[in-house]
Amino acid sequence: MACAVGACRGCPVPLLSGSDGDGGRYPAMCIEGPVMDATIVDWERLP
Amino acid sequence: MTVASPSLAVRIGSLSLRNPVLVASGIIGYGSEYERLVDLSQIGGIVTKTVTRHARAGNPPPRVVETPAGMLNSIGIENPGLEGFLELKVPILRQLPCAVIVSVEGEDVREFCELVEGVSGSGVAHAIEVNISCPNVGPHGLRYSTDADMAREVMSAIRPLTTLPLIAKLTPNVTRIADIAAACEGCGADAVSLVNTFVGMAVDSGTRKPILGTVVGGLSGPAIKPLALAKVWEVAQAVDVPVIGMGGITHPRDAIEFLLVGSTAVQVGTALFSNPELPEACVKEIEAYARRAEVPSVADLIGALDVPAERGMIRAGRIV
Numbered sequence: 001m002a003c004a005v006g007a008c009r010g011c012p013v014p015l016l017s018g019s020d021g022d023g024g025r026y027p028a029m030c031i032e033g034p035v036m037d038a039t040i041v042d043w044e045r046l047p
Numbered sequence: 048m049t050v051a052s053p054s055l056a057v058r059i060g061s062l063s064l065r066n067p068v069l070v071a072s073g074i075i076g077y078g079s080e081y082e083r084l085v086d087l088s089q090i091g092g093i094v095t096k097t098v099t100r101h102a103r104a105g106n107p108p109p110r111v112v113e114t115p116a117g118m119l120n121s122i123g124i125e126n127p128g129l130e131g132f133l134e135l136k137v138p139i140l141r142q143l144p145c146a147v148i149v150s151v152e153g154e155d156v157r158e159f160c161e162l163v164e165g166v167s168g169s170g171v172a173h174a175i176e177v178n179i180s181c182p183n184v185g186p187h188g189l190r191y192s193t194d195a196d197m198a199r200e201v202m203s204a205i206r207p208l209t210t211l212p213l214i215a216k217l218t219p220n221v222t223r224i225a226d227i228a229a230a231c232e233g234c235g236a237d238a239v240s241l242v243n244t245f246v247g248m249a250v251d252s253g254t255r256k257p258i259l260g261t262v263v264g265g266l267s268g269p270a271i272k273p274l275a276l277a278k279v280w281e282v283a284q285a286v287d288v289p290v291i292g293m294g295g296i297t298h299p300r301d302a303i304e305f306l307l308v309g310s311t312a313v314q315v316g317t318a319l320f321s322n323p324e325l326p327e328a329c330v331k332e333i334e335a336y337a338r339r340a341e342v343p344s345v346a347d348l349i350g351a352l353d354v355p356a357e358r359g360m361i362r363a364g365r366i367v
Contacts, residue, residue, distance in 0.1 A: 002111050002118065002320045005084070007076035007096075009125040010111035026105055026125065047109040047260075 006031035014045035053337035054344040055330065057091075057311050059289050060212030060237030062174045064091035064146055064312060067345060068302065068329045071293055071314035072097055072150040072176060072216070073122065077136045078143045084323035089330060091312060092146025095136070097178045098166065099151075100158040102128035106183060107260035112249045117270030117295075118317050119247050121183045121261040124152060129165045140171045147171055148214065152178040156204045167209035175211050177201065177236075180218035180243035182265045192218045192243075195230035206235035214291060217241040219278045225285035232286045240291035240314065241282060242275045267317040269297040276308050283309025283350055299325070299332030306333070309350040 002010040012026030013036060027033070055066035072094040075081050087093065105125030112119045127135055140147045149172040153159035159177070166172050179191035179201055191197045192215075202215060215231035217224055219242035228239045244265025249258040257263075275294020283290045292310030296302055297318040305313045315326045322328075337345050 002120075002317075003074075003080070004320075005076075005080045007074065007080035008111070008120075008320065009096075009105055009122050010120060012105060012108050012110060012125070014108060026108070045107060 001030050004030045014042040015040050016042045053334060053342060054346075055334060055337070057289075057345060057349075059174060059214065059291065059312060061210075062146060062212045066091045066330050067306065067310070067312035067333065068326050069094060069146075069148065069291070069312055069314045070319060070326055071316040072178065073120075073124075074316050074319050077139050078145075078147070079139045081319075081323060085319075086327060088144040090145055090326045091330075092148055092173065093143070094148040094150050094176050094314065095140070096126055097124050097150040097152045097181065098126055098129060098132045098136075098162060099124055099184075100129055100153055100161055102126065102131055103184075109258060109260055110264075112258045112264075114247070114249055114266065114268075115270065117247075117266050117268035119249055119259060119264040119266050120244070121259045121264035123183050123261070124181060129162055133165060133169055137169045137171045146173040148174045148176050150176040150178050150216070152181055152184070153201075154184075156201055159201050159205050160208060163205040163208045163213075167211055172211055174214055174237075175209065176214045176216050176240060177205065178216045178243075180216050182218065182220065182244060182246050182263070183261060189218055189220060189246075192216075192227055193221050195226050198227050198230045199234045202231050202234035202236055212237040214238045214240050216243055217282070218243045219274065219294075220246050224278050225281050228282040228286050228290075232288050236288060238289040238291055238311070239282060239286060240293065242271070242278050242294045245271055245274065267295065269295045269318070271295045272297070272301060272304075276304060279305060279310055280308040280352075296329070297322075297325070299328045302329040302333060303336050303348070306345070306348045307350070307352040309352075311346075311349050 106123030247266035272295030289311035292305035
């Protein structure tokens with residue numbers, strides 16, 4: 001995590017496509033996390 | 048004798064900055080992200096996150112990795128696209144108490160044109176930084192600023208579309224950066240800004256995998272400052288338009304160094320993440336330095352590097 005305020009977009013969380021997830025969007029862990037809905041996170045693509 | 052109060056104002060084409068300290072593109076979002084951490088009324092201005100013609104989700108993670116004295120990134124210009132920018136970001140930018148330079152990048156000449164027209168028409172920009180140098184949006188990313196003819200193609204196409212100052216942002220990943228700078232100047236760029244990041248990579252020997260999601264990314268931070276100074280020095284010898292220098296400014300003194308090698312203004316980048324007070328500290332340092340040097344204006348420091356005559360023959364940019 002670099003900026004920690006949502007500016008640098010360096011801490012993206014990959015989401016699953018469909019259902020409640022949105023495969024085309026990367027929420028920033030720093031401002032939309034650190035607690036996230038585990039069922040919509042694409043764990044395979046998470047570093 | 049002490050000079051009363053040195054003038055810190057500088058000009059980039061028709062844009063007048065209250066002082067020469069800017070925050071670089073991709074660092075401060077669209078300003079509001081850092082509103083509680085950076086007093087924008089004390090600095091010259093900000094350069095926005097680059098806006099592309101269409102929204103971009105950005106690159107797959109990991110996008111950032113720390114390296115010795117530096118940082119590698121491969122964000123991939125995550126941004127809401129031109130329409131999203133006009134709707135969501137312009138109202139925010141209008142409130143900012145500093146100059147707003149909007150960074151744009153197109154995948155082709157037509158997109159560059161649409162972006163320049165759109166941003167210019169919004170009325171929010173004091174200048175446009177033409178990002179022809181992002182290393183992370185291949186295969187187009189480095190295309191326009193690694194080839195003088197392609198840089199000319201973009202700059203010539205967009206120049207008639209706006210009266211705003213156009214700042215061409217250059218990559219250091221070329222053999223002769225001065226050639227690219229001169230090409231942009233020749234096609235109507237009001238200024239050039241440099242350097243963008245150096246292409247680099249990080250490897251995890253344990254997993255035998257590259258660390259960045261896109262394998263390679265752009266290196267920034269104090270590790271690149273000496274490289275950046277040399278590029279700025281080379282370009283400042285080659286063009287008459289203002290040069291905006293950046294690359295690894297981490298201590299306020301670094302900003303002075305970039306002025307001395309020929310920068311009319313400087314941009315603070317990566318170091319803002321660990322020290323949001325740095326831009327203001329740079330302004331204070333520049334003022335104090337000008338006072339100590341007993342010069343009436345910061346303009347007297349631009350390119351004021353004292354190069355001994357016998358070394359003039361070997362200075363960067365003049366090697367034959």
